[in-house]
Amino acid sequence: MEAMYLAIPLAPLFGAIVAGLFGKKIGRAGAHWVTILGVAVAFLLSLVVANDVMFHGNTFNGTVYTWAVIADIRFEVGFMLDNLSTMMMLVVTFVSLMVHVYTIGYMSEDPGYQRFFSYISLFTFSMLMLVMSNNFIQLFFGWEAVGLVSYLLIGFWFKKETAIYANMKAFLVNRVGDFGFLLGIAAILMHFGTLDYVETFASLKNFAGGDIEVFAGWKWDAVTVIAILLFIGAMGKSAQVPLHVWLPDSMEGPTPISALIHAATMVTAGIFMVARMSPIFEMSDTALNLILIIGATTAFFMGLIGIVQNDIKKVVAYSTLSQLGYMTVALGASAYSAGVFHLMTHAFFKALLFLAAGSVIIAMHHEQDIRKMGGLKKYMPITYWTSLIGSLALIGFPGFSGFFSKDLIIEAVHESHLWAAGYAYTLVLLGVFVTAFYSFRMFFLVFHGKERFDAHGHDDHGHHDDEHHGHGGTPHESPWVVTIPLIMLAIPSVLAGYLLDPMVVGEFFHDAIFVNDKAHGFDPALQGLLSAHPGIEEISAAYHGVLGFVLHGLMAPPFWLAMAGLGAAWFIYLKDDALARWAYDKFRWLHTLLDQKYYVDSFNQKVFANGSVSLGNVLWSIGERLMIDGFIVNGAAKAVGWFSGVARQVQTGYLYHYAFSMVVGILLMLTWFLFF
């Protein structure tokens, strides 16, 4: 069995190495076969393992090898397989497999074909290492490794100036998050003496409110500090405000990776991590409040930006930001299982939406502006219907997967007793309207209405050399390697929601996730310190089957808000846009604000990027050249030169000068001896 565990991440790694190093030799087909085979093996083995773990209870926690042993500190690389990690493995390998297949069609004309397959397989390996880890060091390895692959893939078309700007930005912003994450890991090691999850959680229970003293007399609660530092890491990876700025730019990468990395898997690593660390977060109400605020802010305000975007991928990207905000809110409300559940359903429908967007982009010859599309329904039936499923799932239409997961989150926030829950509840509710509005604005603009594209004028598409698409005729449905993944993803986009019963209200995650509620036997010792976090517990108590949940949903505000958003989009973009014009004229400042993305990017560019360079220039010209080198080093050299220049005046070499100074000297000495 352990060999099988090991084979799961190593199979994609093998594919990545072969495709990467020997890409030329094995050719294009060789590269996609070896990587697809690797990921398929990982997926099938994950199924076997998941079956074993979920239905036979054979969880696993063990070491693969010892990284280093330093005195009493052991650094080990190992796997922890429980319901949480196996679910993640299934999601990652399934979506990755779909994306691999899809890539055959999407990248068929690209000269970097083998390189691309190598990267996405390497990504799958890294992501598996991340979710399977049983310790913080491997978690951090996977964490940064997925960041590296994301960097490589955003900059995949490295000739494009925007792409290589975006990938550097993504890496650096993520590094800001990792900065906090690493310090969090350091704090864990210092307080618990281990980097192993289980050992950490075990000692956490006996941890009697330690402090971290930063300055003398300035103490912070250790667990709160740890939780917040870890969450900063999650904010970077899962693109939460204010570290969200890299995700929209990451759309510079090819669409398959936007689906795989920047929607379905990597960006959810932060959510996964917080859920995994639930025992830590449950110990700090401060951290949970912070998470609620950050998540809700991201969920609502990033969704708003989605309304004014015209690039098809950017709309989906802002939607991803907003949905990540929902997951984060769930974490803050201690509804970790709901957050992870939404992570899973979102992985399916958002990967679907991205891949469908890619299919549209192929048909439009790499035109991404939705204002230049329209009426594609009749040309691309499969893309149309799968997109509709994805959009309905996204807005939480009853019966579709997103409905269950999103309603759970909203309910959980409603039940939360934390003070930030009120703020979060308002924003996530309003967010439902916004989500439905931007989703169907895009949907209608792309698939319905007038055909605004020019069927013959799309031969000038930059980096891509896709003559084969350039038939010049009408757009047409994508090849089967593209549509099959769409269909395969559409299925769970509908059905995954029905797992709600076992996964969230059931006992599925009870061993992997700790919640400070009655179900876990609320620790009386902590009762005075912490509030109870009953979100999911109360939902479970009120839960009476899927049908009841759906019926209840039909009467709840989120449903009506979603319908209102959908209706508004339909009215404005298909019937009469007078309302939109009026709003645009009336609230132009708001449009500008959203169009400028709240000026966060320009602020970062001016203050952090330019500021750092200016600081560097000042330190370089004043600190280095003027002070140290100019003043001290060369100054010392000059001083020596000056003194020797002076001293040289004395050494003239003329005999009479020396004779004269001798006489003067003798006179002086005589005077001294005679008179003193």
Next chain:
Amino acid sequence: MLDLPILSFLIWLPIVGGMGVLIVGDRSGAKQFALGIALLTFLLSLPLYTGFDLTTPDMQFVEFIPWVEAFKINYHLGVDGISMPLILLNTFMTVIVVIAGWEVITYRVSQYMAAFLIMAGIVNGVFAALDAMLFYILFEAMLIPLFLIIGIWGGANRVYATIKFFLYTFFGSVFLLISLIYLYQLGGSFAVADLHKLPIELTPQILIFLSFLLAFGVKVPMWPVHTWLPDAHVEAPTGGSVILAAITLKVGGYAFLRFAMPIVPDAAAQLDWLVIFMSLTAVVYIGFVALVQQDMKKLVAYSSIAHMGFVTLGFFVIYALAAKTAANPLAMSSSVLAIQGGMVQMVSHGFISGAMFLCIGVLYDRMHTRDINAYGGVANQMPVFAALYVLFAMANTGLPGTSGFVGEFMVILASFGANPLIAFAAATTLIVGAAYTLWLVKRVLFGDVKNAEVAALKDIGRREFWMLAVLAVAVLLLGLWPKPLTDVMDVSIRHLLDQALNSKLCSGLAGGCP
């Protein structure tokens, strides 16, 4: 195994071999001969690892021959877990450097090769010396080949750089000599082991420590005595830069462990804040300076200084940790972790900075400029090179899975226990280090082909590929599995901690001063 004087071989084989290369002169075969000597030296150094006893902190492979008996100066050699990996690093990098100069150097080839071989022998001696005076002589002798390498094969402004480099380092080591003579006066021995046991009062300890700090700090180099390094790097030929960054800087770090901390532990404990401050300044301030460099070599040189900041930080943070033993049950383990981190960082930096300079050399050989603005879109023409370059760049930013991560990670983890603010300042390298490295990569490798010169670039040949590939493997191996290295150092570092943390003041000793 123990009967063979391996360490003497490691010192004298390259030196005598270097002389031999000089005799062969610029006939055909000089390069092959030099490569043979370098390889043989490397192979001979391997038994140090395979035959190493992990259980003892004592010196191993010891050789002892009286030399100047009047002053009790001895030819006394030996290695422990701290010096052994550095010797291996040195013999390994020497092979790489000889290969790196293979087709590139056309002027006085045999002398160039001989200089590197002799340098390798001297450096092996520095790491193996157990007699302070022998150490000092070799420490100074190291300057000679390097002086020649930069002065003869260097760039346009080489004279300024050479003189600056020489005077800077020489200035520092004069104080080292004075301290060593004082210590000899006090204890009547130059043996390092005796100096470790010698009780010393606080005031002389502090003076000695400051002179050590100056001598070794210049070598490391630590802020603010670092400005010779960028100039020396810029003017040095590629091989010179590699040896300078990969090997000679390590001598400074090593000397802190071998001399400063065990000989004057009380002064080190008193002045730890100074060294920690200097190290953090190196990490933060130098990081920003690196950001604005226009010369690739200068950028990597500044990045070297920042990375070496982690070495000295790791070494001296143990004193801050020792002050927290009561509050932090993990303080002892953290101290071991800190020094391990510093040592791993030294070895790793040897690989990474060496590789970075080799990469710059590859570009310089083709374009004859180090100006970042002259490049752009190199990856289009040199995909294989670009892949390796990105790997080393990532290692330079401390990506987990590469060796660059291990040392920084350990030092940051350990220093958090001493003071979260230290860890906070040190961890900024995650951001700043990534910024200057990736910005370099972006400007040089990525983008469209910038000009005709870049368009004419040819990808790396077989020789260049293998020399970089070997380093890439080393970087990844050490990153994925540092245990073989940390295990070797473990016992020696614990022993060192005993010495470095126990007071040597007369009042603190049971028997008082003799």
